[in-house]
Amino acid sequence: MERPLECKALLEILGENPNCHNTCSAIHTPSYKDDSTLKGCLISHIALTLIEMQQIAPYFKKSLHRIFTASKIGKGVKQIEDDFWDTLLSTSFLHDVGKLTDQYVGHTYPSETCDLYEKLMDRRTTTEKHVRHHQVSAVITRKTLRKVLLDDDVALKMAYAVLFHHEAIDWKAVEQSVLLSSYLQVALSPLSQVSYTIAHDRLFLFEQNLCKILNQMQTKNIITQLQCSFLVKTFDSAINELKDNQGATLRMDRELDVEKVKEPKYIMPALALYRFIYLTDNRAASARSEYWLKIIQQVNWSELEKVAQQIQSHLTRRYCYIGLSAIPEEFLRRFWRESI
Numbered sequence: 001m002e003r004p005l006e007c008k009a010l011l012e013i014l015g016e017n018p019n020c021h022n023t024c025s026a027i028h029t030p031s032y033k034d035d036s037t038l039k040g041c042l043i044s045h046i047a048l049t050l051i052e053m054q055q056i057a058p059y060f061k062k063s064l065h066r067i068f069t070a071s072k073i074g075k076g077v078k079q080i081e082d083d084f085w086d087t088l089l090s091t092s093f094l095h096d097v098g099k100l101t102d103q104y105v106g107h108t109y110p111s112e113t114c115d116l117y118e119k120l121m122d123r124r125t126t127t128e129k130h131v132r133h134h135q136v137s138a139v140i141t142r143k144t145l146r147k148v149l150l151d152d153d154v155a156l157k158m159a160y161a162v163l164f165h166h167e168a169i170d171w172k173a174v175e176q177s178v179l180l181s182s183y184l185q186v187a188l189s190p191l192s193q194v195s196y197t198i199a200h201d202r203l204f205l206f207e208q209n210l211c212k213i214l215n216q217m218q219t220k221n222i223i224t225q226l227q228c229s230f231l232v233k234t235f236d237s238a239i240n241e242l243k244d245n246q247g248a249t250l251r252m253d254r255e256l257d258v259e260k261v262k263e264p265k266y267i268m269p270a271l272a273l274y275r276f277i278y279l280t281d282n283r284a285a286s287a288r289s290e291y292w293l294k295i296i297q298q299v300n301w302s303e304l305e306k307v308a309q310q311i312q313s314h315l316t317r318r319y320c321y322i323g324l325s326a327i328p329e330e331f332l333r334r335f336w337r338e339s340i
Contacts, residue, residue, distance in 0.1 A: 004026050004031075004039070004040050004041040004044060004288075005040075005287055005288055005289070005291075006031060006040050006041050006044035006045050006048060006284075006287045006288060007024075007026065007041050007044045008287075009044070009048060009287035009291045009293075010044045010047050010048060010287075013048075013051060013293075014216065014217075014220060015220075018043075018044065018047070018212075018213055018216065019209075019212035019213060019215065019216040020043055020208075020209035020210075020212045020213055023205070023208065023209060023212075024041075024209075025041075025043065025202075025205035025206060025208075025209050026040070026041035026042075026043070026044075028105070028201075028202050028205060028206075029041065029042040029043065029099070029100065029105075029202060029205070029206050030042060030099070030105065031044070031045035031096070031099065031285075031288075032045075032285070032288065038105065038106065039288070040288055042096060042099055042100070042206070043206070043209050043210055043213060044287075045096065045284055045285065045287075046092055046093045046096065046210065046213075047213050047217065048283075048284035048287055049092040049093075049095075049280050049281055049284040050089060050092040050093075050217065050222075050223070051217075051222060051284075052279075052280040052283045052284050053088065053089055053092055053276075053280050054089075054222060054223065056279070056280065057085060060276055061081055061084075061085050062081060063272075064084075064088065064272060064273065064276060065081045065084050065085075067268065067269050067272045068084065068154075068157070068269045068272075068273075086226070086227050086230045086231075087145070087149065087154065087158070087230075088273070088276070089223070089227060089230075089231060090145070090230070090231060090234040090235075091141070091158060091161070091162060091273070091277055092280070093210065093231075093235060093238070094137060094140065094141045094144065094145075094158070094162060094234075094238060095134070095137055095141070095162045095165055095277055095281065096133065096137060097136070097137050097140050097141075097238055097242060098132070098133030098134060098135065098136030098137040098140070098196075099133045099137075100198055100202060100203060100206060100242065101133070101136060101196040101197065101198050101246075102196065102197045102198060102199055103196050103197070104133050105199075105202070132194070134162065134163055134165065135163065135187070135192070135194050135252060136194055136196055136250075137162050137163075138159045138160070138162045138163035138252075138255075138256060139159070139194070139245070139250050139252070139255045139256065140238055140241050140242055140245070141155070141158055141159040141162045141238075142155045142156055142158070142159035142255065142256065143155075143241045143245070144234060144237045144238040144241050145158055145159075145234070147237055147241075148233060148234050148237050153266075156256070156257060156260060156266065157266055157269045157270045157273070158270075158273065159256055160256065160261055160266065160267070160270035160274075161270045161271075161273035161274040161276075161277055162277065163187055163188075163256065164270065164271070164274040165274055165277040165278050165281060184258075184261065187252065188252050188253050188256060188258040188261065189252070189253065190251065190253045192251070192252040192253070193249050193250060193251050193252065194249075194250050194252070195247065195248065195249050195250065196246055196247075197246050197247060198242055198243070198246050203239060203242065203243070207235070207236075207239050210235065211232060211235070214228050214231055214232060214235075215228065298310075
C-alpha cells in the first residue's frame with residue numbers, strides 16, 4: 001500500500017518515519033472521503049493538526065484565552081494560558097473521533113460489534129439522520145472534557161466549536177429544504193439523532209498508533225512532556241466514551257443543551273475556537289494534495305510588490321489556508337518600513 005500524502009508530509013516534518021510506520025492502520029482509519037472513496041490517514045491528519053496548532057500558538061494563545069476568561073470559562077481549570085492551551089490542543093483529535101465509527105468507515109471488523117451494528121440498522125427510524133462524524137465528535141468532546149476537566153462549561157463550549165467546524169455539511173441540508181431556515185435547526189434539532197457502532201480492533205489500532213506518535217512528537221520537542229501527558233489522559237477518556245456510548249440513540253439537542261448555544265457567554269467563545277479549529281484543520285488537510293508549508297516556500301518574499309500576486313496564484317491553483325503565521329518576520333518588518 002502506498003504511503004498516504006499526509007504520512008509523507010509528517011515524515012518530512014519529523015525527519016524520520018512516524019513511529020506507527022510498522023503497524024500502519026491507515027487503511028482502517030481513513031481521514032477523508034473523496035466522493036465515496038476512503039483515503040488518507042487519520043493518525044497523520046491528527047498529528048499534522050496538532051503541529052499546526054503549536055505553530056500558530058503565538059498568534060492565538062493570548063487572544064483565545066482572553067475571550068474564554070472574559071466569559072468566566074475555566075472555573076474548574078487553572079487560569080493559566082499554558083494550561084488553557086493544553087485543553088485546546090486536545091481538540092486536534094477530539095474534532096475527528098467520529099471518523100472512527102463503522103458508519104463513517106462503511107464497514108466493521110469481524111468482531112463483537114457486528115451483532116450490535118446489525119441490531120442498530122434493524123431498529124433505525126426515519127427520524128434518525130445519516131451519522132455525521134462531527135456530530136459524534138461534538139458529543140464525545142463534551143462527555144470527555146466534562147470528566148477530564150470537571151468543568152461542564154468548558155466542555156460544552158469546546159463541543160459547540162467541534163460541531164461548528166464542519167457546518168458546511170449541515171448548510172447543504174438547509175439549502176436543499178424549503179422547511180429549514182437555519183444551521184442550528186439541522187445541527188441541534190430534536191429530530192437530529194445519531195447512533196453509531198465502532199469496531200474494537202479499529203479502535204485498538206488507532207489508540208496504539210496515536211500514542212506512539214504523541215510520544216514521538218514529545219521526543220522531537222513539538223509538544224512538552226506535560227502536554228503529552230494531558231493529551232494521552234484526554235485521549236484515553238475519549239476512547240472510553242466512544243466505547244460506552246455506541247449503540248445508544250444520541251439526541252443532539254439534549255446532548256449539547258440546545259438552549260445554551262443561544263447565550264452569548266457560550267456562543268462567543270465557541271465561535272472563536274471554531275475559527276481556530278477550522279484554520280488548523282484545513283491547513284493540516286492541505287497535505288492531501290500539496291502541503292501549504294511547501295507552497296509557501298515557493299513564494300519569493302524579496303520581491304515585495306509581487307508577493308500578493310504569487311500567493312493568489314497558489315490559492316487559485318489549490319484552495320488552502322496559509323494565514324499570517326506563514327509570513328516571515330523579516331518580510332513583515334520590511335513591509336512595515338516601506339509602507340510608512
